[in-house]
Amino acid sequence: MASYSEVTSSSTPIPEGQHLAAMLLSKGSPLTLCHRPTPIPGPNELLIAVHAVAFNPVDCYQRAYGLFISSYPAILGSDIAGVVLSAGSAVPASAPLPGTRVTAFATAFFEQGNPDYGALQTRVLVPAENAAPIPDAVSFQDAAMLPMAVSTTWAGWSTVGLPRETKYTPADKKGLLVWGGSGSVGSVAVQVARMFGFVVYATASEKNHAYVKSLGASRVFDYKNAGVVEEIVRAAKEDGLSIDVAYHATPQNFKETLDVVKALKVVETGKVAMAARMDENSPKVEGVEAKFVLNPEPLEARKEQFRFVFHDWLKGKLASGELVPSPKARVVKGGLGSANEALDELMKGGISSEKLLVEI
Ligand SMILES: NC(=O)c1ccc[n+]([C@@H]2O[C@H](COP(=O)([O-])OP(=O)(O)OC[C@H]3O[C@@H](n4cnc5c(N)ncnc54)[C@H](OP(=O)(O)O)[C@@H]3O)[C@@H](O)[C@H]2O)c1
Structure with missing residues (x-):
């Protein structure tokens, strides 16, 4: 039957x-x-x-x-x-x-x-x-709108080894770039990076800039501008920021995010959490490691991460209003x-x- x-x-x-x-x-x-x-x-x-x-x-x-x-x-x-x-x-x-x-x-x-x-x-x-x-x-x-975006954001941080308890102050001058800050995953990544205390830079279409700033980005750049990488690097130098970590949250996988990290990192190997699909032809930049965003393995590690994300973090941040559902x-x-x-x-x-x- x-x-x-x-x-x-x-x-x-x-x-x-x-x-x-x-x-x-x-x-x-x-x-x-x-x-x-x-x-x-x-x-x-x-x-x-x-x-x-x-x-x-x-x-x-x-x-x-x-x-x-x-x-x-x-x-x-x-x-x-x-x-x-x-x-x-x-x-x-x-x-x-x-x-x-x-x-x-x-x-x-x-x-x-x-x-x-x-x-x-x-x-x-x-x-x-x-x-x-x-x-x-x-x-x-x-x-x-939240579960995939929130769990993928946190999967990104664990993929590049950014600790859950990360907490910077403005004096640390630590920047984090979200390429695709107006999207589902990117808009949550912007908010979490803000909570970590990073000075958040993001890219988006111009019509979405005010929205992405409302989520906590301090500067938003139009990815359609030919000189966008130079623009971001110049701004970070003006702001005195280093950027060791970026979150790439667009459907296409491209090199610009890696180029920004290469130019602004102070660690030996910069990290990019890459939500877009990767294969052997994915762009490579010396001194920057792009890693495809994956939830922790094995199953017990994934369950522990989901318990943290849903029972602890998301519950608390929705109750306090620190996380707003986006986009x-x-x-x-x-x-x-x-x-x-x-x-x-x-x-x-x-x-x-x-x-x-x-x-x-
Ligand atoms: N690895 C994983 O576990 C995982 C999980 C979930 C999603 N993903 C992947 O993550 C990606 C993003 O998903 P999403 O649901 O957040 O998508 P989305 O809501 O459509 O957001 C797309 C973002 O990319 C920007 N964008 C679009 N075209 C672009 C281009 N040509 N150059 C630069 N930026 C561009 C958009 O900016 P504007 O709208 O401002 O132009 C927006 O910020 C997808 O590829 C999805 O398959 C991966």
């Missing part, structure tokens, strides 16, 4: 014990609305009633090319906000309790598309360490039935300082 049944509309009555999902039935096909059985959380899992799902570039690649999918049908998506419905028998005491409004990182790609764990459904399982409570003042829409949420109307439309738009490119999402 198939473990799902296709439906023609999201308003088709749902049988007892099932829920609505947008499923990927085969590689490269559009998502299909289905009813499927609602799973029961394992010992360390939460079952979440999903209220909003935000989209990330990896969702497009999963739908189109089957990236990180081991079998079909699959369910895609990482970024959710909703309410905890039930918890497994062994979730840690720091995990949000049933009834709590949360933002959570669904593990669609870690679980290779396993349908119980993808975001694009009304009920989803997440590991207990992947969820953080959200204050009443933070909407589900805004909260759904700007844009709802694609139509709920799960509009997931294909949202993914088509994201795949086309050209979205700037916005995160697409659907409400459920």
Whole structure:
């Protein structure tokens, strides 16, 4: 018996014990609305009633090319906000309790598309360490933008060896560059770098400069200017800053970020956390190491990092208001039935300082 049944509309009555999902039935096909059985959380899992799902570039690649999918049908998506419905028998005491409004990182790609764990459904399982409570003042829409961006930002810091407890003062004159500071990952990286006490420099399209400054960047540069590297180096020299570390958060992998670090570092080897894909042709610059952003391995190390990020850091920074959800949420109307439309738009490119999402 198939473990799902296709439906023609999201308003088709749902049988007892099932829920609505947008499923990927085969590689490269559009998502299909289905009813499927609602799973029961394992010992360390939460079952979440999903209220909003935000989209990330990896969702497009999963739908189109089957990236990180081991079998079909699959369910895609990482970024959710909703309410905890039930918890497994062994979730840690720091995990949000049933009834709590949360933002959570669904593990669609870690679980290779396993349908119980993808975001694009009304009920989803997440590991207990992947969820953080959200204050009443933070909407589900805004909260759904956070999990991928926040976890990827922290994965970047651990990838380049920047300690969690980093704390500089202005007198230290330590700069950090975020290339792509107006995007989803970059706008969070700007905010965290500010909290570390760095003087934050960022790049963005000119129309986003004021926004990126509002998040904590002291100077923002237009990456479309031909002389942008020289401009950044000149500014840092004026400000008396060294830049040993940068976060590269744009879809393309290029050399400019490495060139800035080479010109401004005071350590022997400067570091660039590279969120964009890398291969053997990726640019290389002597004295600067670009490392692809990855969550810690093995699994226990990743779980420890996620516990720190969601149960401790994100919970605290949302409660204090030090972290603001970024960039700007844009709802694609139509709920799960509009997931294909949202993914088509994201795949086309050209979205700037916005995160697409659907409400459920
Ligand atoms: N390694 C990982 O684990 C991981 C996890 C998540 C995401 N990623 C990758 O990280 C990248 C960024 O993701 P995102 O969701 O943050 O994307 P996003 O929200 O679309 O942000 C893209 C950023 O790049 C800037 N940008 C766009 N085109 C550019 C160009 N030609 N030159 C310089 N800057 C440019 C944008 O600036 P303006 O809009 O101001 O022009 C914006 O700041 C993607 O490649 C994504 O696949 C990796």
